[in-house]
Amino acid sequence: MHKVFLSILIVTCWILPTSSQVNFEKGYYINNQNERIECLIKNNASRNSPTNFWYKSSESGDEIKMFIRDVREFEIYNKLKFLRVSTNIDQSSQSVNKLDKNWEPIFENKTVFVKSIIEGDGSLYSYVNGNRELFFFSIGSSDIKQLIYKRYLKERKNLRENNTFRKQLLENLLCPDFNFEKIQLVDYSKKSLKKIFNEYNTCKGHESTITDKQLGKTKFNLALRPRWNSSHTTTPNPVFESADLTMDKKQGFGLGIETEIILPINRNKWSIIAEAAYQEYNSQKSYETNNISGGITNAQITYSSIEVPLGVRYYIFLNKDIKLFLNTAYIFDFTLDNEIEFKRNDGTLIREFRFKTNGSLSGGIGLNYLNKFSLELRNSTISNRAINYSDSHFNSISIIFGYNFL
Secondary structure (H helix, E strand, C coil), rough: HHHHHHHHHHHHHHHHHHHHHHHEEEEEECCCCCEEEEEECCCCCCCCCCCCCCECCCCCCCCCCEEEHEEEEEEEEEEEEEEEEEEEEEEECCHHCCCCCCCCCEEEEEEEEEEEEEEEEEEEEEEEECCCEEEEEEEECCCCCCEECCEEEECEEEEECCCHHHHHHHCCCCCCCCCHHCCCCCCCCHHHHHHHHHHHHCCCCCCEECCCCCCCCCEEEEEEEEEEEEEECCCCCCCHHHHCCCCCEEEEEEEEEEEEEHHHCHHHCCCEEEEEEEEEEEEEEECCCCCCCCEEEEEEEEEEEEEEEEEEEEEEECCEEEEEEEEEEEEECCCCEEEEEECCCCCCEEEECCCHHHEEEEEEEEECCCCCCCEEECCCCCCCCCCCHHHHHHEEEEEEEEEEEC
């Protein structure tokens, strides 16, 4: 089974690069001749503002790369929209250890794609480069300009802020309800700026068009997960012959319930998983030994526990109905029943005791269909589960069927 698990991993690594076709989504771009071209645009879900993008004229068409110099605007419908703009952009570093002592922005005229956030009489845009997000605005048909905010050092380790953006808002968002006190409450953040621009458009009798759609939403899944387990124990180097806990593989069934939180990042490809699953393993073995009378040792292990894997899962979209997934988790093991017995061939007891186990690392590969059914192959003990007896280990491979009922 371990070889099967490794083979599937290799196949998965081959499939992963070929799954990129699902990133192309319906949209359009406008070229320098003001022609609008309907096409499929690759959504790479990057946080940084792009300088180029890939498109296809059809599902079977060739991938073509478009550069900022050739495109005035492009949009993936109901997802995102970018406009080309040439304007002064502050180049000041905002890293704490690189702040300068000048309150004035260091402007440089650059041509960039800005992301549309809100469109209306007052429009809001953003530009992301690394860990810094800058915001831009326009009123009516005016040019797009940066909202100015800069952190700087007045004296040694005396952090100050240039909040010129509030003055810009007060001078440009002309609404009777907007006064100095209200604008002072606005932060240089997407949430705060979206709110004030939305209020401004309402004040002007215009409906705001939200063009910065959330690419993913936090979702919760709750799944019932029965499983088939193949488990065995090993003692690689027993301290003496009659202490060997190496047992044959045993098949059994278990049952788990899994909670999954699908994160609103990278188009819902990442999730956090937590599960509670019951497993049991009972096995016995007879072998010849030289250090006890009778020359035969009968070993028996009884072991059951609640496994609690906590980890992450990554989805690869194969088509609209089927997703491949990979997950890894650390399994906390809460033992319910545990006993080891060694007996002579005549049934007399050599030794018996209870044991504890440590947690272990797991890895899984599976398919999800219609966000309802799943099938997973999981190695529950990639790093071995240590049994505190003579360096023994417990290992298990599972085939898990899942049914999401939430």
